Amino acid sequence: MDVDDHKSEINLNSQFSFIVLTYNEEMHLPRLLESIIGFNAPIFILDSGSTDNTIAIGESFGAAFLYHPFKNHPTQWDYALKNFNIQTPWVICLDADQVVTGELTDHLNNFRDEDYQQVNGIYFNRKNFFKGKHIKYGGYSPIYLLKMIRYGVGYSDLNENMDHRFIVPGKTIIWKDGYILEENLKENKISFWIEKHNRYSDQVALEEVERMLQIRTQTVKPKFWGSPDERTARLKQLWWQLPRYVRPMIYFLYRMIFQLGILDGRTGVIFHFLQGFWFRLVVDIKMDEIIQQQKGIEKTNYEKKNGAVRFILLFIILFAVFYYFNILFFGITTAGSHHYYSAFLAGHFNYINGLRLLLLNSSAQILNWLGFAAITNDYDLLVAGHGIIRLDYSCLGLGVISFFAAFVLAYPGKWKPKIIFLICGILGIEVLNIARFIVLSILLDKHGVVKFNHHTVFNIIIYLVIAITLYFWVKHDNATNKSDAAN
Numbered sequence: 115m116d117v118d119d120h121k122s123e124i125n126l127n128s129q130f131s132f133i134v135l136t137y138n139e140e141m142h143l144p145r146l147l148e149s150i151i152g153f154n155a156p157i158f159i160l161d162s163g164s165t166d167n168t169i170a171i172g173e174s175f176g177a178a179f180l181y182h183p184f185k186n187h188p189t190q191w192d193y194a195l196k197n198f199n200i201q202t203p204w205v206i207c208l209d210a211d212q213v214v215t216g217e218l219t220d221h222l223n224n225f226r227d228e229d230y231q232q233v234n235g236i237y238f239n240r241k242n243f244f245k246g247k248h249i250k251y252g253g254y255s256p257i258y259l260l261k262m263i264r265y266g267v268g269y270s271d272l273n274e275n276m277d278h279r280f281i282v283p284g285k286t287i288i289w290k291d292g293y294i295l296e297e298n299l300k301e302n303k304i305s306f307w308i309e310k311h312n313r314y315s316d317q318v319a320l321e322e323v324e325r326m327l328q329i330r331t332q333t334v335k336p337k338f339w340g341s342p343d344e345r346t347a348r349l350k351q352l353w354w355q356l357p358r359y360v361r362p363m364i365y366f367l368y369r370m371i372f373q374l375g376i377l378d379g380r381t382g383v384i385f386h387f388l389q390g391f392w393f394r395l396v397v398d399i400k401m402d403e404i405i406q407q408q409k410g411i412e413k414t415n416y417e418k419k420n421g422a423v424r425f426i427l428l429f430i431i432l433f434a435v436f437y438y439f440n441i442l443f444f445g446i447t448t449a450g451s452h453h454y455y456s457a458f459l460a461g462h463f464n465y466i467n468g469l470r471l472l473l474l475n476s477s478a479q480i481l482n483w484l485g486f487a488a489i490t491n492d493y494d495l496l497v498a499g500h501g502i503i504r505l506d507y508s509c510l511g512l513g514v515i516s517f518f519a520a521f522v523l524a525y526p527g528k529w530k531p532k533i534i535f536l537i538c539g540i541l542g543i544e545v546l547n548i549a550r551f552i553v554l555s556i557l558l559d560k561h562g563v564v565k566f567n568h569h570t571v572f573n574i575i576i577y578l579v580i581a582i583t584l585y586f587w588v589k590h591d592n593a594t595n596k597s598d599a600a601n
Contacts, residue, residue, distance in 0.1 A: 127155035129225055130204035133194050134159045139210035140167040147175040149214040158198040186317050187278035191270035203227045206262045235282035236262040244385040252375030252386045258288050258342040273333045275321035279343050311393050319400035357588045362394035364581045429524035436516035444507055470505050477551040497555040511547045514576055515540055
């Protein structure tokens with residue numbers, strides 16, 4: 115018995131219908147339709163011109179089709195909601211690469227409209243995959259999407275150009291525990307993902323420029339403690355205030371460190387880099403290209419004279435040079451660690467050992483001023499009754515300094531204020547480092563054990579301080595350049 119025969123013998127679901135958007139989705143559509151066919155609900159597919167077997171696959175499952183040329187996701191959803199013959203009180207709006215899981219299936223099987231008379235929208239919890247890898251960190255779990263809306267009440271937000279959402283007045287609820295909607299980011303070659311997001315970046319860049327010109331506004335009211343969409347709207351407001359080219363780096367570091375994206379492993383880190391840094395950087399570059407074509411928009415000296423690509427490449431090169439030079443120098447000045455050991459450099463130009471001694475002696479001196487009994491040798495800090503701290507290479511902060519120095523030197527601007535800012539920043543980093551050693555010395559027990567990973571805590575704090583400092587420095591520099599240009 116085929117699908118159509120099966121549907122003819124059973125009354126269609128009277129509680130909800132499914133709407134799906136497609137374009138060349140023969141790889142993913144069968145998986146989605148298999149996951150929802152058991153509900154015996156009406157299935158409507160809006161296609162934007164597929165040239166593969168998408169339509170034939172949908173028709174084999176009894177889906178009704180309409181065609182509409184693709185402009186963006188909001189207009190596509192708006193057309194679907196207004197032109198399909200929906201007869202159910204609720205609609206569930208899905209992308210073709212999404213799958214309804216067993217837990218969500220159980221919940222929908224028990225769904226009755228009379229139990230939700232005061233509700234107009236339901237958020238599903240989405241589980242993301244990238245090239246077969248479940249993305250658990252970096253802000254991607256949980257993610258709540260408004261996917262089930264009361265028909266005739268909910269509508270597509272046309273004020274969004276790319277980051278689509280539905281709007282429903284009145285009450286919404288969230289299905290959190292176990293009711294997962296899986297979204298598999300395409301299993302195609304990575305070129306497919308990049309090409310798709312390159313197209314998406316055109317839409318996002320245009321949208322952000324239109325917001326700059328106050329042509330486009332937000333429909334959702336921003337709230338830190340509101341619905342998932344209201345919280346997202348608030349975060350977007352903050353994002354739009356950040357300086358271009360700096361914000362992709364800040365966002366990527368935030369996802370990797372504070373939202374623990376590093377724990378997603380190699381594939382996860384690739385995803386966070388592509389989606390959190392590369393995509394956002396491409397958007398910023400395309401925004402500048404759009405701005406250049408707009409008359410009456412004043413550009414800063416930085417935007418006129420320097421390209422984002424030059425800044426990023428110079429930053430990466432400088433960071434690599436500083437970072438690996440320190441490692442190389444440490445190797446050739448450490449006796450017994452390398453067959454290229456240089457006694458001359460170790461004895462006369464060993465800045466790494468000099469930095470270690472400075473940190474040790476400064477920490478010991480401050481501890482003695484505070485009333486503790488502290489002594490040092492070439493590598494260790496001993497506080498009476500509290501154990502020993504050994505300052506390895508990883509404790510010196512040279513990686514952080516390499517990052518900071520590369521950013522400041524690569525950033526276009528006048529050299530004198532950059533050098534002053536660089537020196538002050540490096541001094542600030544090492545002052546924080548000394549503070550770390552002092553606090554650790556006090557917290558150590560007599561066995562020299564502290565009950566937390568101080569490297570992780572310090573890195574989180576220091577990168578947060580650096581991100582905030584760089585943000586205000588760039589913002590001040592842009593303001594200064596605008597003032598100079600005006601004069």
